[in-house]
Amino acid sequence: MGTALDNLQHLVVLMMENRSFDHMLGGLKKQYPKINGLAGNEANPDTTGAMVQVTATAQFEGQLKEDPDHHFPGVDLQIFGGSQASDRTAAMQGFIKSYFTQVNNVKTSRAIMSYFAPAQLPVLTTLATEFAVFNGWFSSIPGPTICNRAFAHYGTSFGQVSMDIFYLLDPILSAYERMIAAGKTAKIYYYDQTSSTMEIVNLLKNQPQLFGTFPQFLADCKSGALPQYSFVEPCYNDHTGDDGGAILASDQHPDHDVREGERFIATVYNAIRTNPNLWNSTALLVVYDEHGGLYDHVVPPACTPDGYVAQPSATNTPQAFAFDRLGIRVPAILVSPWIARGTVVPGPEDPVNGRVFEHASIPGTVTNFFLQGDAKRTVREQKAQTYLDLLTDQMRPDGDCITFDL
Amino acid sequence: MATPMRINVPKTPKESFNPGRPASHLLRSQAVHLQEALAKHIGEIASVLAINPYKLRTEKEFGDYAKKVTAILHPHNSPPPK
Numbered sequence: 001m002g003t004a005l006d007n008l009q010h011l012v013v014l015m016m017e018n019r020s021f022d023h024m025l026g027g028l029k030k031q032y033p034k035i036n037g038l039a040g041n042e043a044n045p046d047t048t049g050a051m052v053q054v055t056a057t058a059q060f061e062g063q064l065k066e067d068p069d070h071h072f073p074g075v076d077l078q079i080f081g082g083s084q085a086s087d088r089t090a091a092m093q094g095f096i097k098s099y100f101t102q103v104n105n106v107k108t109s110r111a112i113m114s115y116f117a118p119a120q121l122p123v124l125t126t127l128a129t130e131f132a133v134f135n136g137w138f139s140s141i142p143g144p145t146i147c148n149r150a151f152a153h154y155g156t157s158f159g160q161v162s163m164d165i166f167y168l169l170d171p172i173l174s175a176y177e178r179m180i181a182a183g184k185t186a187k188i189y190y191y192d193q194t195s196s197t198m199e200i201v202n203l204l205k206n207q208p209q210l211f212g213t214f215p216q217f218l219a220d221c222k223s224g225a226l227p228q229y230s231f232v233e234p235c236y237n238d239h240t241g242d243d244g245g246a247i248l249a250s251d252q253h254p255d256h257d258v259r260e261g262e263r264f265i266a267t268v269y270n271a272i273r274t275n276p277n278l279w280n281s282t283a284l285l286v287v288y289d290e291h292g293g294l295y296d297h298v299v300p301p302a303c304t305p306d307g308y309v310a311q312p313s314a315t316n317t318p319q320a321f322a323f324d325r326l327g328i329r330v331p332a333i334l335v336s337p338w339i340a341r342g343t344v345v346p347g348p349e350d351p352v353n354g355r356v357f358e359h360a361s362i363p364g365t366v367t368n369f370f371l372q373g374d375a376k377r378t379v380r381e382q383k384a385q386t387y388l389d390l391l392t393d394q395m396r397p398d399g400d401c402i403t404f405d406l
Numbered sequence: 407m408a409t410p411m412r413i414n415v416p417k418t419p420k421e422s423f424n425p426g427r428p429a430s431h432l433l434r435s436q437a438v439h440l441q442e443a444l445a446k447h448i449g450e451i452a453s454v455l456a457i458n459p460y461k462l463r464t465e466k467e468f469g470d471y472a473k474k475v476t477a478i479l480h481p482h483n484s485p486p487p488k
Contacts, residue, residue, distance in 0.1 A: 405412050
């Protein structure tokens, strides 16, 4: 049968939206102590000075109608508590303060400390405990979606820390373009035209042939036509389908119903799982683009700079940003029958064996595996941890891997 | 306790469908980016360009706009999901 890497033919990445690790998976620590989630006594001060502990009171929708701030200044407040001193400490104590600036209500602002009980998220928590969960996967920038997703495609945001359109300042190709140039196959699957894609200006505008829709992903999984590298996007808005039926957003961006995202993740998993040849030859990464303003207790670590500096006029804070530290931690799970059940990849909590991953790990892994690293890319991406060493040489039997009933 | 091999995934309540929900900053940015990309096709889409993405408010409005633009940018897509 050979080793996992002998059999590996497909890498699939599903990137969800705007939820922190502790918010989604923090509740697993109680049953699985190796998972660096919540002990229950983690707290933030509210604007009255009272300490507010984390609680398993997260709601599927309706609790975060005001989208928690996740732009650079807001995340800066969440991490540093509002200090702009040169020797300031990242204490993760500013989450409630940040949300209060939006909702102007003490009780409502405390919702930012809520997390899901594991039973509320049967798909994500089952995948996390049945396959490999990363204790140390961080968003690439302490900021919003577009710049973080850029790291997943290019290994850099070309100096952007915002939602603004970014322009390619270096001759660095996206992972998809690198693959195509080398005679390999790659595709970005967005949900449908009404949801569209978040990879618009530089990819959809110039490389429309790289794109497919989610029905095509499902068909490609079934027929065995999946490209070597696939990036899957969820549905970003509630809308009516062409047949008149209701299509719910499945991205889990607040305040979209988290349950629909659970179903979407399960659908992607089942599409791979139910084709035996595909299942045996695929590694699926489920990851979130950034934390969406929601509490996480782990201080983002330093990272290798990518050579850019965002000036204070771009960060909208008194300080420039040299891309030398990561954003807030997000859920990340690697799925494959070649992964031992219950694998927990240690993060910064383990000073000896801990590993730090971020979104530059995605093009880094794709490029190292399919192209043997042969592509022009940032130092940041070259230094980023890759994740295929987590695959073992022992494939789990078919009956040992779960299936979701949808 | 061992994990069962088949996991039931609850259905999302129909009441969660809310296309009138105010659009997030993410969707607002998406619309602006779509407009930027659309400029490449200006000869064929003048009427769509006339839509001001900054005046869109609901998820339905953003979705309708995204559909028009994406159909131009990526015309060879497969049918919508059932």
